[in-house]
Amino acid sequence: MTASQQTPVPRADGDTTTTAQDAAEREVRAAVEAGLPSAIADLSQLVRIPSVSWSAFDPANVRRSAEAVAGLLADTGMFESIEVKQAPIGEGDTLGQPAVLATRAARNGRPTVLLYAHHDVQPEGDEANWETPPFEPTVRGDRLYGRGAADDKAGVMSHVATVRALKDVFGDDLDLGLAVFIEGEEEFGSRSFANFLEQNKEALAADVIIVADSDNVDVNTPALTVSLRGNVTFKLTVSTLEHASHSGMYGGAAPDAMLATVKLLATLHDDDGSVTVDGLTSYDAAAEPPAFDEEELAHDAAFLPGVTSIGKGPILSRMWSQPTITVTxxxxxxxxxxxxxxxxxxxxRISSRVAPGQPAREAYEALERHLRAHAPFGAHLAIEDVDLGDPFLVDTAGWAATEAKRAMTDAWGKEAVETGIGGSIPFIADLVRDFPQAQILVTGVEDPDTRAHSPNESLHLGVFKRAVLAEALLLARLNARTGS
Structure with missing residues (x-):
């Protein structure tokens, strides 16, 4: 018997008007709980695949990861089409990394939801800095450690686990349309993303897009990300001499490139660390950001003793709404x-985070003007390998954001919070451009101790469970909604 066929049952408070939807949501909770061990086991198998998408690494591992994800989606039996696909990078013939696309059509006027995550990961870095092998998933306490355990193979598995729960509860009676897009090169700049969207526009079209690649306030407080900074990155080369010269013979008169570089980089910030580049703007948020003190920042960012913060204004405003410049x-x-x-x-390598509201191209032009205007000693500058990603602001007035926050609150037992994120997810601008009518929800399975991109990356298993439950409740409710 599926949930839609069940008769109403009384609630604990004696109310006998409980609907089939109430019963379905209780079944969703039970299905998520029952499926959690399998989801964690499958996540562990994905972590064992070193799917680093950077060009210097073996692409066969990314292909193997994509095929594993496709297999997990196929095993749900919920999709009409599942493909591992590639799209070209830019206008050339080089293909991007393999992505997975699975679809099922909506029925009876129900909306369609696109579920996004990425199966590629960052390099492990120096393995000596890991307490356990980076590609051997290890549970310690309530956390699963391993590269990609959180970012973003847990996002992949949150979608898979949600679909499994919907299958258990609704079976063939599920009317909700689903598209699942699991990208294979997010960690390498999503270089074929725009072409992939263009080539698969019809299959990816949706009323709601859920991007499972963000953070939560802490392990007990869910967050809907409503703003993301954009990014500008490039390689800057500073040259002053045709060849190296003896520092004893010519030092003190001939300007070496290191001195010129240090002086030039120093012009990017003032004495308290605030950005000083004319034309880089801050986002003037309508509301004051939540309180966040120096002690919390020092703990979360792992300050050494005696180190103080940089910049001006509320700490979260510095991290969410102001531009940054970092030499990476x-x-x-x-x-x-x-x-x-x-x-x-x-x-x-210069990495600048762009405040919401400012186009990345405009920010890059401001940076280039500043650097060329402040080059010391007549130094020659060369800028190459420019990569741009626009920032993003969510329209929280839509019904999807309201439903998402309600589902998060019900799943976590604590009211959902709207937050900004200092990081960037540049491809969201492509989604906005190609699907302007879709409502985009940015969620995630990470928390302040996740250490994404760093050694000892980990997933809090309680956060994972609650994130899956929130998504499953949201989709169960959308399955009862008619109209886009």
Whole structure:
């Protein structure tokens, strides 16, 4: 007997008007609980696949990961079509990494929901910094450790576990339309994403898009992400000499590239660490961000003793609504290989987070103007490998956001909070462009101790359970909704 065929049953408070929807939601809770061990086991199997999408790593692992995800979706028996697909990068012939696309059509006027996550992961970095092997999932306490255990294979499995619960409760009576898009190169810039959308636009069209790749306030408080900063990254090379020269013979008169680079980078911030680039704007949020003190920041960001925060204004405003500039890499001789020479060139990787409301292209142009205007000693600048991603603001007035927050509150037992995220998910701008009528919900399975992208990445298993339950309750409710 499916949930839609069940007769009403009394609630604990004696109310005998309970509907079939109430009964279905109780069954959803039971199905999620029963399916949790299998979901964690399948997540562990995915973590064992080192699906690093960066060009220097073996693409066969990303293919293997995509096929494993396709198999999990096929095993639900809920989809009419499941494919592992690739799209070209830009206008060339090079294909992006394999993605998974699964679809089932809506029936009886029900809406369609697109579920997004990504199965590729960041490199593990120095394995010596891991307490357990990065691709050997390990449970310690209430956390599952491993690269991708949270970001974002837990997002993948939250969708799979939700579909399994819907199958258990509704079976063939599910009328909700579903499209599942599991990307394979989010960690490498989603370079074929726009083409993938264009090639599969009809299959991906939806009334609601759930992006499971974000954070929660803590392990007990759910969050709907309503703003994301954009990003501008590029390689900057500063050159002052045609070749290296003896630092003793010419030092003090000839400008070496390291000195020029240090002086140039120093112009990007003032003494308290605030960005000083004209043309980089902040987002003027309508409401003051929640309280967040220096002690919480120091704990979550792992400050060393005595280190203080940078910037101006409320801490969460600095992290959600203001631009940042970070030097994330530098090419120069190592200390071990340093010789007494003046360097002719130095290259750095610049990563700037762009405040919501400002186009990434505009932010990049402001950065380029600043750098060229402040180059010391007549240094020559070269900028290449530019990557842009626009920021995102959610329209929280839509019915989907209201339903999502209600489902989160019911699943977690604590009221959902609207939050901003300092990080970037640039492809959301592509979703907004291609599906302007869709309501986009950014959710996730991470918490402040997840350490995504870092050694000892982990998933809190209680957060995972509650995230699956929230999504399952939301989709069960949308299955009862008619009209887009």
């Amino acid at each position: 890499g530098i090419d120069a001789p190592s200390v071990a290989n340093a010789s007494n020479t003046l360097l002719p060139s130095v290259s750095v």
